[in-house]
Amino acid sequence: MSGAILSARGLSRVFKVKHNGRQQDLHAVSEVDIDLLPGRTLGVVGESGCGKTTLNRLLLLLDTPTAGEVQFQGEASATLPPQARREFRRAVQPVFQNPFSSLDPRMRVGRIIAEPLSTIPELTRQQIEDRIGEVLEAVGLRREDARRFPNEFSGGQRQRIAIARAIASRPRVLMLDEPVSSQDISIRAQILNILKDLQEEYGLGCVFISHDLATVRFMADDVIVMYLGRIIERGSAEAICTTPSHPYTRALLAAALPPDPDAPPPDLPPQGEIPSPLDPPSGCPYHTRCPLRFDRCDSVRPTMFAAPHGGGAACHLLDPELRREH
Numbered sequence: 001m002s003g004a005i006l007s008a009r010g011l012s013r014v015f016k017v018k019h020n021g022r023q024q025d026l027h028a029v030s031e032v033d034i035d036l037l038p039g040r041t042l043g044v045v046g047e048s049g050c051g052k053t054t055l056n057r058l059l060l061l062l063d064t065p066t067a068g069e070v071q072f073q074g075e076a077s078a079t080l081p082p083q084a085r086r087e088f089r090r091a092v093q094p095v096f097q098n099p100f101s102s103l104d105p106r107m108r109v110g111r112i113i114a115e116p117l118s119t120i121p122e123l124t125r126q127q128i129e130d131r132i133g134e135v136l137e138a139v140g141l142r143r144e145d146a147r148r149f150p151n152e153f154s155g156g157q158r159q160r161i162a163i164a165r166a167i168a169s170r171p172r173v174l175m176l177d178e179p180v181s182s183q184d185i186s187i188r189a190q191i192l193n194i195l196k197d198l199q200e201e202y203g204l205g206c207v208f209i210s211h212d213l214a215t216v217r218f219m220a221d222d223v224i225v226m227y228l229g230r231i232i233e234r235g236s237a238e239a240i241c242t243t244p245s246h247p248y249t250r251a252l253l254a255a256a257l258p259p260d261p262d263a264p265p266p267d268l269p270p271q272g273e274i275p276s277p278l279d280p281p282s283g284c285p286y287h288t289r290c291p292l293r294f295d296r297c298d299s300v301r302p303t304m305f306a307a308p309h310g311g312g313a314a315c316h317l318l319d320p321e322l323r324r325e326h
């Protein structure tokens, strides 16, 4: 899509793993297509193990796909010239789940925040100092905090430091992988609100990864739902969180949101175990858990069909051919 900052085309990652004494393929991410537009937030949601973190690492160019590609401003990342790669490192910044492991305990906060600024060699010492103060204030900390060490801060404050570091280079995209799930409930809303303010103030694009649909609804404009490494539904956050089409998303929603007394009887949360990505089901990856499965689901993997909410869902029930047959 033209104008996208970050895109994925057919992005796939297979890990070779030893299982029961023999080497097997683990399909962590399969054929993912996404476009992140400037200033928009794309939510990525799904249960544990569905490939969210692997997708994040691929999009950050911290891992190499086994098929497909990541594109930065329309150019394939694998062949980015050095200057464009430097620009990528400045423009696309990660915030990880756990600020205890992502912040070096031996470095003062100021130095931690200044790290990504090394991609901008023309900044003077004074400009770096100013920038550190500015981003600390932007996340609700004080300029003087630059002189302290990470262990002098609470978990929530550390995550704010991680966010300050991520915005210091004035990036265009933040990659947020479960940024609040290691925080106390009381701190989560505070951090999400800081992120939301920053999105607006700096016009940031974000990829927001979470297993929690309610959080994604609060943060994202658009959402993809992943299951066993594949996108099984996509649409606006509003659509996905109120009128999802895929039985899996409906089940996730039933698990996430308190029942609405005026709504029709709720779907059940996902039943049973997620199948192993070492031995994914034939046909539709969700068919082993789907209350609506029928013959075709066992053998034919559904492509993405247009969904009534304007997005798409990979479910045979939306196949217009099938609808004509019945």
Ligand SMILES: Nc1ncnc2c1ncn2[C@@H]1O[C@H](COP(=O)(O)OP(=O)(O)OP(=O)(O)O)[C@@H](O)[C@H]1O
Pocket: 015, 016, 017, 026, 027, 028, 046, 047, 048, 049, 050, 051, 052, 053, 054, 055, 211, 277
């Ligand atoms: N380096 C690796 N080597 C082998 N398998 C891996 C590796 N990294 C991830 N996997 C496997 O790939 C699948 C997807 O994992 P991933 O961490 O991307 O999922 P996730 O949705 O982020 O899960 P969680 O929410 O639990 O972090 C899992 O089955 C995982 O065991």
